[in-house]
Amino acid sequence: MSKSTITYGLIGGGKGAFISGVHRRAAEFDGRARLAAGCFSRDFNNTLATGAELGLARERLYASFDELAAKEAKRPDKIDFVIIVTPNNAHFPAAKVALEHGLHVVCDKPLTLTVEEAEELERLARKQGLLFCVTYLNPGYPIIKHARELVRGGEIGRIRMVMGEYAQGWLADLVEKTGLKVAWRTDPAQSGVSCSVGDVGSHLENLVSYVTGLKIEELCARLDIFGEGRKLDTNASILVRYQDGAAGNYWTSQIAIGHDNDLRIRVFGTKGTIDWRQEEPNHLKLTYLNGPTQYLSKGSGYLSPAGLKYNRTPPGHPDGTYEAFANIYAAFLNALERVKSGERVDPAELEYPDVAEGVAGMRFIHKCVESSRAGRWVKL
């Protein structure tokens, strides 16, 4: 067990859950954080069984996240932060009560169900002076940090066009009828106003914004509900106009048979193009005007300091989802250690997605739904 003094509580992640195991391993990847408390499920028996399996003390297993926050806050050895990995509808109440009890928060995306809830969390985190990380995964890939540096440095010139795709095929069938647990994403009560835009489109919005720095001025979306009896979109086509006039075209889909987790962005500038796919995360395709295409490799000495900072293994030793998540946690723990030692951390210095990015994601999702319902362009 790690000797680290940073401890956390996990909300969600009971036996059989999907992403919580990745969070736990990523948070503990560098031996700097340790799980100390949990409310893993609404079913307390599941929490007890999960807690026993993870070796937690019985007194630090809680029946609700309200109880976890209230009781942990009173302990001399209280946890420093919570990780929230429940379905979307529990993010807001769990994050709110944690902040109210002085706990830093890491919460998965999409941040909340409504824009107003997300804004409330942002206000509360700032007021309490607490850190709040939203686990958009893709800024954790080292080569993506280099892509951002290329754009910032003007290497591909002024951006004209962004093509973003996030295609999956797992909802091509009515899998929710088979009892597949993670299919709660098709239920508006647990998922929110959107399925494909909320679940994968939020990652796309965050990734484009992180790499390009572009701000969306307006968008025109068409959301399609494919799948008999469904209430939420499983496919969406979104036209975007950015503030400086650049154009964007996003496609999110969960009915795209043949695509597993196919996130891709292409950024076309006046001097060059960058092209990245999440299923091949260690390479970035870069082409300069009238030049040959280059394949940049993560960990290589020719990358920018930002592209190398969070790299863990040499070129050709592939990193993946775990390392990218671990990099988000490493950046969060860097900030948390500074806060714990009494330093003030400026939001501009943060190297992980902050609550403000979570708010931006919620605005994007809701504007896509608004545009699709109204059948017209909407301003952001």
Ligand SMILES: NC(=O)c1ccc[n+]([C@@H]2O[C@H](COP(=O)([O-])OP(=O)(O)OC[C@H]3O[C@@H](n4cnc5c(N)ncnc54)[C@H](O)[C@@H]3O)[C@@H](O)[C@H]2O)c1
């Ligand atoms: N960042 C990423 O790349 C990424 C990837 C996958 C999932 N996610 C997000 O992570 C979250 C969880 O998704 P998942 O697929 O792991 O879901 P899941 O259904 O597999 O797991 C959710 C867990 O939360 C528990 N839970 C539900 N309500 C609870 C409550 N009130 N208190 C305590 N525990 C509760 C459930 O028992 C379950 O163990 C979602 O918001 C999803 O969008 C993010």
